[in-house]
Amino acid sequence: MSCRACTSEPVISRRYSGEQLCHRHFVSAVEKVVQRELRKQVAALETNGSRLQRVAVALSGGKDSTVALHLVQEWASARRLEMVALAVDEGIAGYRSSALKCARSCCDKLGVELRVSSYHDLIGMGLDEMLKVQPPAGSACSPCGILRRRALNFAARDAGVDALVLGHNLDDCAQTVLMNHTRGDVARLQRMAPHLHRQPGMVPRLLPLRRIPEQEVYLLALLQEWEFHDGDCPHAAKAQRNLFRELLLQLEHAQPGTRYGLLRGMDRLRESLTSPQPLLNCPTCGEPAGGEGECQFCRQFGAFAV
Ligand code: SF4
Ligand SMILES: [Zn+2]
Ligand SMILES: [Zn+2]
Numbered sequence: 001m002s003c004r005a006c007t008s009e010p011v012i013s014r015r016y017s018g019e020q021l022c023h024r025h026f027v028s029a030v031e032k033v034v035q036r037e038l039r040k041q042v043a044a045l046e047t048n049g050s051r052l053q054r055v056a057v058a059l060s061g062g063k064d065s066t067v068a069l070h071l072v073q074e075w076a077s078a079r080r081l082e083m084v085a086l087a088v089d090e091g092i093a094g095y096r097s098s099a100l101k102c103a104r105s106c107c108d109k110l111g112v113e114l115r116v117s118s119y120h121d122l123i124g125m126g127l128d129e130m131l132k133v134q135p136p137a138g139s140a141c142s143p144c145g146i147l148r149r150r151a152l153n154f155a156a157r158d159a160g161v162d163a164l165v166l167g168h169n170l171d172d173c174a175q176t177v178l179m180n181h182t183r184g185d186v187a188r189l190q191r192m193a194p195h196l197h198r199q200p201g202m203v204p205r206l207l208p209l210r211r212i213p214e215q216e217v218y219l220l221a222l223l224q225e226w227e228f229h230d231g232d233c234p235h236a237a238k239a240q241r242n243l244f245r246e247l248l249l250q251l252e253h254a255q256p257g258t259r260y261g262l263l264r265g266m267d268r269l270r271e272s273l274t275s276p277q278p279l280l281n282c283p284t285c286g287e288p289a290g291g292e293g294e295c296q297f298c299r300q301f302g303a304f305a306v
Contacts, residue, residue: 012219016256023223030220034071034208037194041206044196045163054082055206056161058152059107059114061087061099063221064167066106066228068209072165073110075208086155086164088148089118091126092233099229106227117155119147122297123304130304140235146296150287156203164203166193171214173207174259175244177266189266190276191290199279201288210263 001020003010008022021029042052057072059065069085076083087103089096100116107114119126125133127144136143156164168176173192180189193205209217221228236242251258279288282295284302289295294302 011223012216016213016252016260026216027220027223030212030216031071031074033211035075037211038072038075038206038208041194041196041208042163044194045198045204045206048196049198050162052079052081052162054084054159054161055163055165056084056086056156056159056203057112057165058167059085059087059103060167061101061103061106061229062167063218063228063230064169064172064209064214066102066167066226067217067221068165068167069106069110069112070224070226072208073112083112084159084161085112085114086152086159087114087116088151088155089116089120089126090144090148091119091128091130092235093128095231095233098231102227102229109227115155115159117151119151122147122151122154122306123301124306125304130301133304134300139238139240141239141241143300144235146300150297153201153203153287157201161203163206165206165208167209167217168193168207169209169212169214169217170259170263171245171248173210174248174262175241177262178244178248179241186269186273187276188290190270190273192266196270197275199276199288201281202279211260213259 001010002008003022003025004019005025006022008024010020011023012026013020046052055072055076057065057069059069073083085103085107087100089100104114119130123130127140127147130143131140152164176192177189180192194207194210195204198204212220248259279290280292281287282289282298284294284298285305287295287297298305
């Protein structure tokens with residue numbers, strides 16, 4: 001069997017579409033999907049606000065954000081947008097420092113400015129130390145997620161960007177949709193990135209890779225020989241999301257296209273809902289909060305806030 005578009009040897013066989021693609025046509029197929037997503041997401045944001053002039057990419061040094069950085073850089077330079085990369089040092093021994101090295105080297109090669117902030121800037125300590133001082137009831141990912149969202153939002157605001165690009169792939173997005181459905185959390189589904197509306201104090205997120213399966217992101221990074229950090233966080237094994245990852249892989253295997261179906265469902269649901277309510281401000285720190293009362297950061301880390 002040869003590539004769908006030429007006679008070359010395929011590098012991938014997509015079960016969900018039945019296509020075989022060679023290196024060249026695989027790369028251009030992914031680029032097309034990413035460009036289309038960016039166009040759509042940016043158009044929605046620009047309809048509800050001013051034109052984008054400066055964007056940031058959240059860069060961990062892993063495959064997803066590295067691929068996002070490369071693809072977004074091409075798009076941003078074609079649109080003459082300014083671009084900056086934002087990394088967050090969580091303070092996880094033996095993991096983050098090597099990923100940050102990759103992030104730095106990737107930015108140096110592309111000539112993109114890299115700004116690094118840390119959990120230490122927010123709470124005076126890194127994640128490892130925080131887990132000892134205040135052990136979480138569940139996995140470390142829940143407090144880590146709250147700190148990362150805050151660190152990135154602060155960094156994006158400081159960098160003066162109009163939007164923040166995250167490297168979430170199709171699997172990540174479909175897992176989040178499924179998790180929110182199982183909790184019946186429609187408000188959170190509505191607030192999920194990509195953000196179609198701007199909220200005061202919150203830099204809107206763009207997700208250019210939301211239609212690219214994780215395996216394809218990985219394959220693209222390998223084929224393009226883009227340097228990335230290929231290791232797992234030591235806390236990843238206990239993440240609650242793992243169960244949803246397993247379930248989705250089984251569903252996708254039995255019924256190819258399930259991940260796209262979940263995304264489509266979320267998009268349709270959001271279209272049929274009214275615009276999200278403006279986020280309320282936390283009475284303690286003044287930052288946007290998900291609901292009434294204190295934000296999650298103040299509830300969990302108020303005692304340590306720097
Ligand atoms: S796996 Fe969990 S603890 Fe580790 S960096 Fe990701 S969210 Fe944080
Ligand atoms: Zn081909
Ligand atoms: Zn707060």
